[in-house]
Amino acid sequence: MQGDWRTATLGLINRRLSVFDTMLEDKPYMMGDTFTVADAYAFTVVNWATMKNIDLSQFPNIIAYLDRIRARPHVQAAMKAEGLID
Secondary structure (H helix, E strand, C coil): CHHHHHHHHHHHHHHHHHHHHHHCCCCCECCECCCCHHHHHHHHHHHHHHHCCCCCCCCHHHHHHHHHHHCCHHHHHHHHHCCCCC
């Protein structure tokens, strides 16, 4: 049963990630050219996917989005403070 649950859950997650990936096709951030609190929250939540070994390789816009946010100086500082990066 656990395998069925995981498969169903991954299907739901992938559908939502697909919508998010499409949303990011023509803009660097969720609301356009400006980084907002929504991006900070989305960055955190989508990063959980990588921590749970959810493959994001089929979502190139999300990968680029995460890289863009991860490169921001304040994000780097916060991640260092949290022990998430060296």
